[in-house]
Amino acid sequence: MKLSFIQFFNKKSLNLDAKAKYIQIGFAMLANFSILSTGMGLGYPAITTQILAKDTTLILTESQVSWFASITAIACPFGGPITAYLTNKFGRKGTLIIIDVISIIQWIIIGFSSRSDAQILFIQLMFARVLTGLTIGMITTPAVLYSAEICHPSLRGRMTVLSTPFFVAIGILLIYLLGYLLKEDYRLVAIYSLGITIFTLLICFFIPESPVHLILKNKLKTARHVLSKVRHLANDDPRIDEEIHQIQKNSQSSVSKTSSLSIFREFSKPQLYKPFMIMLAFFTIQQLSGVFVIFVYTAQFSIEAGVSIDAFLSTVIIGIIRCVMTFAAAFLSDKVGRKPLAIVSSIGMFISMTGLALSSEFSLKDTQYFWVPAALLYFFVSIGTIGILVLPFSMVAEMYPQKSRSLAVALSLSYCFIVSFLTIKFFSTAFMAFGSAVVFAFFAVISLIAVFFSIYVLPETKGKTLHEIEKHFQK
Numbered sequence: 021m022k023l024s025f026i027q028f029f030n031k032k033s034l035n036l037d038a039k040a041k042y043i044q045i046g047f048a049m050l051a052n053f054s055i056l057s058t059g060m061g062l063g064y065p066a067i068t069t070q071i072l073a074k075d076t077t078l079i080l081t082e083s084q085v086s087w088f089a090s091i092t093a094i095a096c097p098f099g100g101p102i103t104a105y106l107t108n109k110f111g112r113k114g115t116l117i118i119i120d121v122i123s124i125i126q127w128i129i130i131g132f133s134s135r136s137d138a139q140i141l142f143i144q145l146m147f148a149r150v151l152t153g154l155t156i157g158m159i160t161t162p163a164v165l166y167s168a169e170i171c172h173p174s175l176r177g178r179m180t181v182l183s184t185p186f187f188v189a190i191g192i193l194l195i196y197l198l199g200y201l202l203k204e205d206y207r208l209v210a211i212y213s214l215g216i217t218i219f220t221l222l223i224c225f226f227i228p229e230s231p232v233h234l235i236l237k238n239k240l241k242t243a244r245h246v247l248s249k250v251r252h253l254a255n256d257d258p259r260i261d262e263e264i265h266q267i268q269k270n271s272q273s274s275v276s277k278t279s280s281l282s283i284f285r286e287f288s289k290p291q292l293y294k295p296f297m298i299m300l301a302f303f304t305i306q307q308l309s310g311v312f313v314i315f316v317y318t319a320q321f322s323i324e325a326g327v328s329i330d331a332f333l334s335t336v337i338i339g340i341i342r343c344v345m346t347f348a349a350a351f352l353s354d355k356v357g358r359k360p361l362a363i364v365s366s367i368g369m370f371i372s373m374t375g376l377a378l379s380s381e382f383s384l385k386d387t388q389y390f391w392v393p394a395a396l397l398y399f400f401v402s403i404g405t406i407g408i409l410v411l412p413f414s415m416v417a418e419m420y421p422q423k424s425r426s427l428a429v430a431l432s433l434s435y436c437f438i439v440s441f442l443t444i445k446f447f448s449t450a451f452m453a454f455g456s457a458v459v460f461a462f463f464a465v466i467s468l469i470a471v472f473f474s475i476y477v478l479p480e481t482k483g484k485t486l487h488e489i490e491k492h493f494q495k
Contacts, residue, residue, distance in 0.1 A: 024484045040252035041175065047227050047250060048167040048179045052187045054116045054224060057123040057217040058159045059191015060198075061152035064213075066335065068201025068206040077473040085144050091146060092153035093441035100434030107162050107426045111237075111359065112169070115162040119155050120221035126151040127214035131207050157437050161429045164417040169232040170250055173485045174354070185410035186346040195409035202334070232422070235267045262326020266487065267422070278485040286424040291493040296428055300476060302412045303436040305470045309369060310463035311404035314338070338401050339430040345405035357482035358411055359474060365407020367472035372400035373464035380456035408470055412436070418481050421490045425442050 044469070070251040079096040135138040167179040194216070198209045220345040231250070233242035238264060247263060248255045286292045306312055352361055384392050420428040448457050481489055 033431045037252050041172070041250060044171045044175055045179065048175075048307075049173055049225050050223050051116060051170075052112070052163050052184075052219040052385060053164045054120050054123075055126075055159050055163055055184055055187035056191040056194065056220055057120065057213065058152075058155050058212050059188035060190060060216070061092070061123070061126065061149075061191075062156060062426065063192035063195040064152070064206075064209075064340075067209065080138060080142055088142075088145050088149060090155060090445060091149045091436065091443075093444050095150045095153025096157035096437030097112060098435070099159075100161070100430040100432075102154065103161045104427050104430030106158075106163060107233075107430075111233040112162040112166040113224060113227060114229070115158070116166070117221065117224045119158050119162070120224060122151055122158075123217045124214060126155070127210045127217060131210035131214055131348050133207060142399065151334040152283035157433065160413060160416075160433050163187075164358070164382050164413065165232075165426065165429065166230050168417040168486070169230045170261055172226075172251075173483060179350070185405075185414045186343070186350065189342040189346050189405075193336075193343055196336050196339050202371050206468065222303065231263075232267055235264055240264065268283050275449060286421070291421050291490050292424055292428060294493045295479075295489075297434065298347055298479070299412065299416055299419055299432045300435055302415070302478065303432065305411050305466060305473060306408050307439040308463075309404070309408055309449075309466045309470060310373065310460075311369065311400070311409045312440060313443055313447050316399065330443065334394075335395075337398065341398060341401050342405050342409075349406040349410045352406060353411070353414065355481060357480050358415060359478055359480040359482075361407045362411055362472065362474035362478055365403050365405075365411075366467055366474050368403030369396045369400055369408060369469035370372040370471060372396045372403065373460050375469055376400070376458045377464055380460055408467075415481060418486060418489060423488065442460075 068088075071371050073252075077288055103115060103119075105116060110118065126148045127263055129144050133144045133148075163184055171179045195209070195213065199206075202208050202212070206487065209492060228246040228249065230244070231243045231246045232241075234246060243264060244255060247253070247260045249259075250256070251260065251263075253260055349361070379396065384390055416429050416432050417425070446460070479489075479492065484492070
């Protein structure tokens with residue numbers, strides 16, 4: 021496994037000093053550990069809603085439990101604007117620290133919540149879950165920006181994929197495992213999650229700030245020191261001067277000195293509004309294709325798809341598949357490119373969802389082909405993860421010009437979470453209202469649209485510098 025991991029990042033095509041490569045990988049991975057708590061918070065309802073509804077001492081109503089599960093989606097869109105301000109004011113590293121502190125508060129509230137009053141318990145859980153929603157909405161911007169800005173272009177694709185999607189998947193898998201090992205005690209699960217989050221907070225203090233942020237804040241001496249470390253170059257190497265000059269040239273002026281109005285005016289320029297519209301369309305396809313919705317309703321998807329094994333075991337299997345395939349996507353995005361990956365992913369999702377729609381209409385439960393629904397569902401998760409699930413989150417940081425990147429990323433993610441809230445609320449009752457076959461058929465249609473979008477609209481960013489991507493949209 022260790023050899024495979026080294027080989028994964030040890031391609032000759034990277035044309036990058038070996039030590040510099042591993043320094044950049046190391047810092048990017050350490051920074052993204054903060055995403056673990058977000059992933060755990062996202063998957064937490066899957067192991068707690070049944071307990072909250074059946075607790076022998078404090079029973080919450082069905083309505084209260086549903087709010088516990090869904091309120092994070094309402095809070096997510098507010099995280100984007102907040103993190104846009106924080107990343108420019110306090111930097112990428114500083115924002116990650118703030119998010120970890122918020123996560124710590126959230127786990128403390130749940131871990132030490134009331135054991136004697138159901139109403140107080142409900143209020144505490146609601147407040148904690150709002151904080152969870154904010155951190156989910158906040159985490160992608162600083163995490164992806166940090167990976168994109170600290171890594172060489174030849175590493176950027178795989179490291180941005182190994183940012184939000186991979187660590188969210190690991191966080192969800194961790195919470196599933198904690199829920200399995202600590203059954204019937206959601207408070208103890210929260211306390212273990214608290215310990216993990218404190219650990220990720222401590223990690224943040226050992227990583228440098230993004231050199232791009234430092235340059236934008238005119239902290240050139242510190243930026244030079246960071247660049248010399250992450251590029252493995254002497255402090256007076258002319259290549260550092262070239263990189264600093266390029267960053268300054270791209271930004272034109274410090275973001276901290278740019279008025280909000282002038283940043284919004286950037287949306288009239290093709291280098292911003294073109295990628296912005298593409299990313300909004302990409303996130304819409306992602307959310308409506310079912311590949312993200314299954315993230316929340318994993319057990320229900322397994323049941324509706326007709327999977328014959330235990331629903332919780334199926335959830336754990338899907339969690340493992342997502343972790344493995346997200347790691348694979350990080351390699352494939354730079355090996356074959358983003359565009360081919362999106363095309364193959366979309367085609368595979370269309371085939372699997374069409375199959376699930378047919379198997380739902382013509383039940384295979386009592387036939388020799390009873391295993392087909394499970395195979396189709398797991399194939400959908402696998403092929404969807406390597407493309408449509410991870411690519412929007414990884415590409416969002418590299419599509420926008422440097423001057424307005426923080427705001428554009430934050431707005432894109434806010435839109436994503438708004439659509440996510442609507443789809444989660446809708447699809448929670450869609451299976452009951454329309455039936456499994458209709459819902460799966462809808463996902464198949466969206467996947468087919470994704471095929472044409474990937475072929476004719478989505479640009480290729482593989483191997484291109486952030487400046488080259490910006491120039492592409494100026495045409």
